[in-house]
Structures are given as structure tokens and as C-alpha cells.
Amino acid sequence: MLTYIFVIAITAEAMSGALAAGRRNMDLFGVALIAFMTALGGGTVRDMLLGNYPVTWTQHPLYIYMTIGAGLFTIVIAKYMRRLNRLFLLVDGMGLVAFTIIGCNVALRLDYETPVVIMAGITTGIFGGILRDIMCNRTPQVLRHELYASVSFLVAILYLALIYFGVNENLNLLISFVFGLSMRMAALKWKWSLPVFSYSPDRWND
Helix, strand or coil, X not given: CHHHHHHHHHHHHHHHHHHHHXXXXXXXXXXXXXXXXXHHHHHHHHHHHHCCCCCHHHHCHHHHHHHHHHHHHHHHHHHHCCCCHHHHHHHHHHHHHHHHHHHHHHHHHCCCXXXXXXXXXXXXXXXXXXXXXXXXCCCCHHHCCCCCHHXXXXXXXXXXXXXXXXXXXXXXXXXXXXXXXXXXXXXXXXXXXXXXCCCCHHHHHC
């Protein structure tokens, strides 16, 4: 099940990258590159940090075709994306949860300690979006809008806690997915976010 959701997730993330590139008026190469980095950047950064070589996507060339193809396909259907926005947000939330769990599994397989496992999950979940926004010259959205990185953190905690208590793997996946997706959708609907730190030297000098 996780594999199918992963495929859906990288497709959705590639499309979000393509849309971000379109807002910056990039050419076809730029769209393809941003789509690829958004979809597979989180896993790439995770593998490099954990020393998990070869990097996952290098062993699955199909992922390259899928992400670049999804990015270029987005150009064709861009005018319809507003109508599909709700569905797109749902799939993006699924991707966040899927990437987080996959990242945790990779770190667990490499026998890392719990804090590292959690950070591996978060990195996989959010870093593609961070790379997308940096390449598009804007402040990463995952750090300043409705709960996103925080959802990844909570999913990682829940997933590992259920493993600790011996919950069946399939049941664990179901609970973690329902929880994470519900949190993300609720955050979007009710605009949940963490407190914002706003610092201005002039303000403190008054």
C-alpha cells in the first residue's frame, strides 16, 4: 500500500513543483528540474545525511520519468488546476504522511537512534518543498503557513510509538495515515499554525 501512495505522492509533489516554476515564468527545462527536485529531493537529502547509498531514485529510473513527465503534464492542465485544488491538497497531504513514514523506515532499517529516525522522517516529508521554494527564490512555505512540518513530526512520533507498542504494521499505517491526513486537512480548514516569531531590531531599540 505504501508503494502505491508513494507513487501518488511523488506525482503530486512534482506537479506542485511545476506550478511553482510556472509562477516564476521558467522554461520547460526549469519546470522539469523543479518538478524532479520537489518530488525526490527529500529522499535524496535523507539518503545523503544517513549515508544510505546508492541514493534511492538512482536505482529506480522510472521515478525520474514519472516526476519529469508529471511536471510537463502540469503545463498542459494548468488552467484546470484551480478546479482540482481541493483534490490536490488531499493528495499532497497523503504525500507528506507517506514520505514521513518512508523516511522513518529507512532510518530504522539502518539502526539509527529514535531522534535520528524522527528527523529522517521529517526531512523526507518536507525537504522537497523547501528545495522547491529556495530554487524559486521564496521563503519555504512549509515553515510559515498552516501546520505542515509539525504534522510530519507528529506522524513520525505516532508511527514509532505504535511500533514500540507492537501494533500490527498495516494497522499502524492506517492509524498514522488517518491521523496525519486529518491533522493536515484540519490545519488547512481552520488555519492552524504555530506562533510566529517576528523580530525587528528597530522595534527592540524603541
